[in-house]
Structures are given as C-alpha cells and as structure tokens.
Amino acid sequence: MEAVFKMGASRIASAVNAGELSAKEVVAAYLERIAELNGKLNAYLHVDSTGARRAASSVDDSVVRGERLSLAGVPVAIKDVISVRGLPITCGSRVLRGYVAPYDATVVDRLKRAGAIVLGTTNTDEFAMGSSTENSAYGASRNPWAEDRVPGGSSGGSAVAVSGGMATAALGTDTGGSVRLPACFTGLFGLKPSYGALSRYGLVSYANSLEQVGVFARSVDDLALVYSAMLGADPKDGTTTNFSWSIRDAPSRGVEGLRLGVVAEMAGEGIHEAVSSALSTTCKELERNGVSVGEASIKHIGYSLEAYYLIAMSEASSNLARFDGVRYGEHPAFEGDWNEEYSRVRSLFGLEVKRRIILGAFALSAGYQEMYYGRASRFRTMLIHEFREAFKQFDVLIAPTSPTPPFRFGEKTQDPLTMYLSDVDTVPVNLAGLPALNVPVGTFTIDGTTLPLGVQLIAPYGRDELLFTVASQLERSGLSIARVVEPWGRIV
Amino acid sequence: MAESDHRVMIGLEVHVQLNRLKTKLFCGCRAEYQGLPPNTNVCPVCLGLPGSLPVLNKLAVNHAIMVAKALNCTISRSFNFVRKNYFYPDMTKNFQISQYEKAGGVPVAHSGWLGFANDSSERRIRIRRIQIEEDPGRLEHPEGIGSSKYVLVDYNRAGVGLLEIVTEPDLASPDEARVFIQKLRSVLEHLGVCDTSREGAIRADANVSVDGGNRVEVKNISSYKEIVKAIEFEVLRQTKIIEAGGSVIRETRHWVEAKGMTISSRQKEEEQDYRYFPEPDIPIVSLDEDTLQRILDSMPELPDARAKRFVEQYGLKSYDANVLVLDKGLADYFEETVRLYTNPKTVANWIQSEILRQLNEKKIEINQLAVTPGYLAEMLHMIETGEISGKIGKRVLVEVANTGLPPRVVVERLGLTRIADVEFIRRVAEEVFRENPEAVEDAKRDQEAVNYLIGQVMKKTRGRADPDVANKVVRQLLNGG
Ligand SMILES: [Zn+2]
Secondary structure: OOOHHHOOHHHHHHHHHOOOOOHHHHHHHHHHHHHHHHHHHOOEEEEOHHHHHHHHHHHHHHHHOOOOOOOOOOEEEEEOOEOOOOOEOOOOOOOOOOOEOOOOOHHHHHHHHOOOEEEEEEOOOHHHOOOOOOOOOOOOOOOOOOOOEOOOOOOHHHHHHHHOOOOOEEEEEEOOOOOHHHHHHHOOEEEEOOOOOOOOOOEOOOOOOOOEEEEEEOOHHHHHHHHHHHOOOOOOOOOOOOOOOOOOOHHHOOOOOOEEEEEHHHHOOOOOHHHHHHHHHHHHHHHHOOOEEEEEOOOOHHHHHHHHHHHHHHHHHHHHHHOOOOOOOOOOOOOOOHHHHHHHHHOOOOHHHHHHHHHHHHHHOOOOOHHHHHHHHHHHHHHHHHHHHHHHHOOEEEEEOOOOOOOEOOOOOOOHHHHHHOOOOOHHHHHHOOOEEEEEEEEEEEOOEEEEEEEEEEOOOOOHHHHHHHHHHHHHOOOOOOOOEEOOOEEO | OHHHHOOEEEEEEEEEEOOOOOEOOOOOOEOOOOOOOOOOOOOOOOOOOOOOOOOOOHHHHHHHHHHHHHOOOEEOOEEOOEEEEOOOOOOOOOEEEEOOOOOOOOOOEEEEEEEEEEOOEEEEEEEEEEEEEEOOOEEEOOOOOOOOOOOEEEOOOOOOEEEEEEEOOOEOOHHHHHHHHHHHHHHHHHHOOOOOOOOOOEEEEEEEEEOOOOOEEEEEEOOHHHHHHHHHHHHHHHHHHHHOOOOOOOEEEEEEOOOOEEEEOOOOOOOOOOOOEEOOOOOOEEOOHHHHHHHHHOOOOOHHHHHHHHHHHHOOOHHHHHHHHOOHHHHHHHHHHHHHOOOHHHHHHHHHHHHHHHHHHHOOOHHHOOOOHHHHHHHHHHHHOOOOOHHHHHHHHHHHHHHOOOHHHHHHHOOOOOEOOHHHHHHHHHHHHHHOHHHHHHHOOOHHHHHHHHHHHHHHOOOOEOHHHHHHHHHHHHOOO
C-alpha cells in the first residue's frame, strides 16, 4: 500500500469507509510525520495529537456503525486564524497567546461532521498580514522546496503542511492572495472561493469584505471533496450565499469550447520569465484540448494594489480594535488609566500589524475618509464592472499568481512596499469577490535550486466550478501535478 | 419667568431599546437582560469574541420601520450599517455597529415629525433621522463614579437593539419636551416595540441652548423621567448665566441623577473621530415593495387615530381623548373599563380626575394601580344604583388603591353603604340642631345656613346619608315638622 501521507483525500476516505484502513492508523502516520518534519518546517503552531486520536476513533466507530462520511479519516490542518474548539488560536500574534477558541468555526464544524480530523493549527503571518509568514510572532515557516525560500503567506503554515505531507488538505484564508500565493510557492492547488461561498464565522477577521476561507490540496479531486464539504449558506454569516453548482462533478467535465482570456495587464512587464513561460505553457496545453485562448483586458487593474491595501488596512484597524486584553488574550494586570493599559496590551502587536492599524485608522479618519477609503471603494466598483465586461468574452481568465518565484527569507522584510508588491497579481480577485485557483505548473531551476511555479485561473463570480473543470484538465494532461516535497527539495 | 424672556431651543437624541424583541440585535441572546447575574446573557457574538460575526435580527428592522412610519419619516428602501469606532470598556469590539448618514452610510429613515397638541395648537417636532444600533454593555462603579478603585463590566446588555431617534432643535421648553417624550412613549407602546417602563428602556442626550448663549449637550440621561428634569435644570442654569451677563460655554455636560444637576464633563472638548465606514459583515438591507407593505399593514392603531376613534365611538371631547391616548396604559384602561361599564364619559372623567390623582400621588404607572378596570367599573355601578354616593365613591377608590380589596368589600368593611333610613337621618339632624342653635335660627332666613346644617348631617354620617333625604329632613325640621 502507498504511504499514507502521500494518499489523497478521496483515497483515504474510501479506504476508511471500506474498513481497509482505520482513521486511527491514518492519524498515527501523520502524527509521526509531523514529529519528524515540523521542527524543520514550522508548519504547525499547535498539534492536537490527543484530539486527533479521539476524533479518529470516533470516525472508526461511525464506520463500524455503517456510516459513510465523505471525508472519513482525512487529516486536515487549520490555519491559526480559524477557530477550532478547544485549541489555542493565536493568529500568529502575541496578543492572543493563551487564548483557546471556545467554539468551532462553521467550516471546521462542517469538516468534522464530514469525518475530517483536525491535526492542529498552522502558522500564519500575524493576523494574516503578510506574504511570507515572516510576520508570525512564532517564527517563519520554511518552504520544503528550498531552505532559503519563503513558503509564501499568509497561510504559509497550511501550505507547508500539505506540501510536506503533514496534512492531506488544509484550510487557509485568502484576503489578498494568502492561499494562492503560498500554494504557488509550494506547488499546490490553492483555492480562493467566490465571496460568500464559505462561511467566515469563526475566522478572525482581518479584512472582512475581502477575505474568504480557502483550501490547499494536492489534487483537484481532493480540493473539490474538501470544498464541497464546507459549502452552503451559514445562518451565522449574513454574507454567505447558496450556490447551485455541484463542485464534485466539475473536474470530470470537458474543457472543449471554453474561452480562456490572458489578462494582458498582468502578463506583461515585471514578470519573471519563468512565470511567463509557465503561463504560456498552460495556455498552449489548454488550447491543445480545445480551449480558445485570447487576450483579455482589465484596463484599470493597475490601481488594485493601492485600493486593496487601503480597504484592507481600514477594515483591519477596526477589526483589531477588540484586542484590548479585557476579555481574552494576554494582558498584564490592569492598573491605572484604561487608555494607557489598552496601549500596553496593544504594544504586543508586531510591527506590520501596528503599521496597518495606524495606516487604516488614518485612511478612515475625518477629512481623509473620502479621499482614501471612499475612493478605494469606488475603484472597487469599477474593477468589478471591468471584470464583468471581460467575462462577456471569456469563460475563465488566467494570470500569474505571483510575478516571481518564491523569494528568499529577509529579501523583502526591510521594505514593506516591496512585500506588498508580492500581492500585485492576487488582490484584484479579492477586490472583485471572484473565485480563483492557483494551479501548479511545473518547476524551474535556478542556481541549482528547483522551485515550483504556478498560475491562477479566475472565474466569474459564483462560477467556481469552472476553475475545477479547467484545473482538472491541466492535471490530467500531466502539467499540473502537486507532489509531496521533503526538505529541501526532495520530491517524494 | 426667565424662560419666557429667552428663546429656548432643545433637540433630543432619544435611545429606545427594542426590548419587545426576543433576542438581541445581532445574536440569539435575550433582549431582556434585567435581573440576570452579570455576564450570563452573552455569546461569542455579543462578547465580540475573535471570529464571531453579527447577523441582523430582521424583526428589529420591522420594528424600526414601524416607528419610522409612525413618526412620518421617509423610509430608506435600501440602507446599511456602519461601524462607529472608539475605545471604551463597555464595548466588546471597541466599535459600535450603528447607522449613519455620511461616510457611505444610509440610515433606516429620516425627515419625519411627531405632532402633539400644546395649548390648543398643534406642534410638530421634526425628526432628523432614525437609526438602528446596538447597546453597549454596562459599567458598574462599585463605589460610585470617580471614587471607585475599579470598574466592573456587565455585557448582558451588550448588543441589545436600540433605535436612536434624533430630533431637530424644535422643542421650545422643558414642558414641550415632556409632552414630546410622553407622546413618543405612547407611540412606542402602541406599536409594541418597547416596554418603556423597563429600566434603561428610554435614554437620551439633549442639546439645550438659550438665546444669547451657546449650545450645550447634556449626556447620560438614563430614563424618560429624568429627561425633563435635566432640561429644566439646564435651561435655568443657562438663563441665570445669561441674565447675570455671563457667557454660556459650548460644552458637553453630564446629568447626575443623584444630585439633580448637570456637571461639566471637564474633559478637554476634542472632537471625537469615529472613523465611520460601512459594516462589511452585514449586507445592505433592501426593502422591496411587498415586504414594506406587509410591515406597514401589520401596524397597530396609533395614538392619534385612537384619539379620533375615542371621539367618534365614545363621544369624548377631543381634549380628553388626547389625554387618554398620551399613555397607552391609560387608554387601554379606559377601554377595558368601558367594556364593563358603558358610560364612557363618566369613565373618562373618573380616570382623568381620581385615577390620575392616584397615579401622581403614588408615582406609579397605571398597570401598577390596584384599582383594576373591573374594580372601577364595579364601583361606578354601585354609584349608579345608589348603593354609594359619588363622594363616597372617591373614598372607596382611595381605599381600593391602598388595599387592593374589591370595592364591594371596602364598602362593607368601612360601612360606607348609603343611608336612606329617614328615621335614622332625622335623629342625626335633631342632634345637629341641638348642637347648632344659632345656625338653626339663621336658617330661617338664610339659605347658606340651611346648607350648613345639611352639610353637618352629611358630616356626622361620614357622607353616607342620602343627600336628598338629608335635605328633606332638615327642611322638615326647620318648618317645625
Ligand atoms: Zn449574544
């Protein structure tokens, strides 16, 4: 039998449901693997071995009772900004050290009900603010492909867990590319759903209007399986919507006749040549399968980064106001003026978080609100319109996920603007609320180091299933293959 | 009086708790939080725990729309919520979910008015806007504000739905403010959106300015009873300053209920920047024609319509009808009594004199009065059948109010049934004649003296003697019979 850690989710679930493999065995194999690798990779911040074993035996009991669960025994990792009842949730921050989530996020609850087993919580840039996990208060995660390269962020821990074979699938969050970028940097499939497709209840908000829970997996089928288990409007999140498509069938549909648009403004200057060639390889492969490829234009997409950061920081400045140490989290003994005490507690935030709170508060302040937040919001409306126009001519758009392959640790930490530019290709999708998916597209080698490449597919709002159809074709063609990778760069 | 010399302008921001809803504004916790142990009526949402999200209580929107309609407002077909950002320990999220008319916000309703009769003229107080927002938690200073070493926070109230009703500065006197609040309370009670008698159900901030002075904001008025007191104090304070040639500082003051005065909040008046922006977690609320119509159709009778009906159906004078509907409890009490005793005018008279007197003396609401409509009706029947006199009726009513006993029991216990026994009354009258020889002498010429003698007979029988019989007997005795 294939090593358990290399198995896909559907494979594990069917084996467990058939009684060929017990969930307990699956969990044991994964815990062993985590013990072996996590010290090097720092993917998990908290491993819940006891809880995972308990959940596994309960799944095994269900199987004995004859229940069939779509994710029976599938081990998953959860980004440390999503609540898992009884597990610490720190958001990669010192401010929340010691806080234990008192309830399950809806997505976690739905995964558990489907038989998935939560192995633990994974590393993230503090409050999901970053593109490399270097902003985590608990140290950066490492990219198994190369010791000196970042895994991407902010959901870097989840990406590393899946690419390193320490979880079959993982949840991240994508506010401005935080699932797609790390998926790209670790060679995985990484989905950012349509806004409102997944519940945000239990996800600690960074920028509510932009973010969605996303999924990392090593195959399109796994991605579809895990995503489907979480879909459906949530009464606890008023921004969720019911979509009528069936994701599970999407991978098996053909791509013939689909119209693919390469976003001209994102494919031109400033793109690393390896990325450009990955983009054209992908287009050619799809063309070979009957997809028509053309050039799409989102004329004003170039303003997205500014608009994105204005909105994200504004919302963040408000969202993060609640961390004052009164009700939860780390706080010194309160004494004296409460304003000063709040400041003391809030000094526990890291530099990047402080920067975004201050800039966001400024962008919302009287006299500037209209100039910054207001204009960004209007741009957003315009961008949505431009995407809608483009989708009149194309079924799916394609663009780089990142202008460059994974960068080195420390390379961008000195200058925040350079770091923000890592998100240039991913943020337009969040502004427009669209679904997008990073697909791995081969590798390239530089200075003896092999690094993964990826491109993103973008579908119209509410048409997430198209992404699965196209990605599945690329997977079948052998172009988009996600693999388990061990440090450093050993493909297993 | 000083008030008439200086024009007064008062604007109110009234906070009305939507306490007839079962749940809070954004979560499933109970809207009724009074009397619960601290921090037991809470959940991840109203505690603002990381990851929790607000989900709008749709009934709160219905209630807001009914109030908006009743206050003749323009109802927004599409509106949203905003965040009002500021740090304060009673806030679980350090922002309040509210509504706003700027910064991309659209409140549920705006531009209305509430009318009431004042000095026989109709007054209309303009409503600037109505917004839906969440109540913060409650701070408790165990040893009083300022002197406590620490502050306790109770979040049981956090997240309860509020309507903020903002008026234009149209109120011209504390008295108008009193009538306005009364009328507003009545509207809210008629709509069934607020039990206004509950603690904290109606709170307000008031803007008060007196001609020649400056606008002063009075905050922290924590019940409807205090609103008029606070305004009265503030008008007087400002008037005195102006008349003494001083100048009124533009500032924020706090109403200190225990001291019955406003005090300067002393803080440096820096303009608070609330950094408003649209609440991303609550989708825009769009009202289609059908939904709106359904809500409006479900609206119960409002005070003005009810007063009109009282005039038409019961033949009351418009003034009396308006007095009754100014308090929904009173109007209900009236109709309930009329069902049992079908002389509406008599009932209205008794309510407006004796019943209101009881309420004022006891400082209670009509629903706390021991004289139920059933008891009042029973007593009016006894008067009508001559069992007791009207005058005795007033005494009976006081006794019923004090003891809670049925009128018939009170009458029997106190021996208050009317005496029509001629012989008995004659014996009493003879006694009166013996004790008042001078009055008897005068009575032969002076009608006043006759009335005096009759009065003495009534007095000796503690009002129980049938006045007609007493009259007859006294005259017979004077005529030598
Ligand atoms: Zn609650």
